[in-house]
Amino acid sequence: MTDRRMTPATDRVALSSLRDVMMREIYTDGEPARVSVPVADLLAQPDGARDRQLNFGADVTIIEKRGDLAFVQAVRDGYCGWIRQADLTDQRPRITHRVSAPATHIYAGPDIKQRETGFLSLNARLSVVGTEGRFAQLAEGGWVPLQSISDGFASDPVEAAESLIGTPYLWGANSRQGIDCSGLVQAALHGCGLACPGDSDLQRAAFAEVEDMRRGDLLFWPGHVAMVCGDGRMIHATAWQMRVIHEDIDSAIARIDAAGDGPFLGINRPGREEISF
Template sequence: MDRRLTPATDRVAHERLRGLIDRPAFTAGHLARLAVPLADLLTAPDGRRDRQLLFGAEVTVIETRGAHSFIEAAPDGYCGWVQSAALSAERPAITHRVSAPATHLYPAPDMKQPEIASLSLGARLAVTAISGRFASLATGGHVPLQHISDAPATDPVAVAESLLGTPYLWGGNSRSGIDCSGLVQAALTACGKACPGDSDLQRAAFPATPTIRRGDLLFWPGHVALAASETLMIHATAFAMAVIWEPIPDAIARIEAAGEGPFLGAHRP
């Protein structure tokens, strides 16, 4: 079983794995929600970052060990450890998402107030009221109406374009830092399309296509980009340490010349 998609520690597994995996204990887990702007999803309580979770992410807690909890994230099923203090049992109904690259959370509906926190594209919000040009959240604080939406986006390439210049960060999923698969997941999720978190999982999830058109995913070993046209793509790349545009033929030649593998083709979400 893929560690990233298996809701089980060495001690406890999710109930649905009973009979499929050998563990001392099984549990149905309990639901929780990420209550901080951004949290690393770790390979172990003291491990490296695999991915990140954004404010409002839904999770199932499988085991709590010390200051960390092992969780299965929704909707992509990615599993790992997060700080337990980052989770809340309070789960008010989600009504909106952050649709801008990033926004600020304010203590009052007033842009001159000192901000409480920054929220990234894709953060999930429970709006309870509108006050002037601000939305009030059930979890506390206020966000500008210009930065949120109650409907999905329609063009993943345009969503990715809004993150141009975002610094590259391995395992990153936010405006503060993002990697290639994080950018693709953010773009597709914003458009209401379920998408796995890592490039190999994304390649397996979507069918191959012999042609390239806007919105297709382009793959190399360990890398993914989003086609803007037959000849242009956008991606988060360590080559530039940022989200950039790049001509597709140039990227194919550059990546192969660097010994990072051949172009593996296009897949269509």
């Protein structure tokens, strides 16, 4: 069965690459666009629930426009869904940096006393066109602190995940304002330049199962994922505490099993497939 989350097609329009795979009224090569707001919801249906979120600077391919929404496929992980057209722009200057801090503000000018005009989360993609003092100027307008951005990827997914400790749990979310279990894992791996699907079942299917447990491995339950930190601990975004926390692995396995949310499904090791900056 085709997984709608990863299928770039609506009930009437599909990407041209699917021409010999599924029947649709219209086939299109798609239209490139970029997320222009701090965080945008990706909906399962035009009037449906949030599946995931896309952060500022995420590139997408528009497949169909319908009313004030557009059906898109995210370039980085292939996830598909409906997004507000107002949250997209056709302006796509060259990406030079990413937000490397858990979050940062956009300022009206290169001064911390200036009024903030926006909020950006870890891994937001930026086009820096200049610097002044301790600030970088964005092509889209506004300034961000140089301390909060990087022109490269991090090296340790666990450290990237741990930078989001305390972030509120929010189902289907992908930002410092709110994040869920699979969003945390994806943010950690993307922050290190590694490919990662958006949902926990897709992550489990994408990565090889292993017997031994190492730092950075992923632990899976039905509908849930955590990352191994070492020393018997894991990190995860959990509705149990409604935030990103550390937890003892053995205790977590027992607690989740006792709550009827098990069983523990096993350990998978993220691959080394790289993503573009």
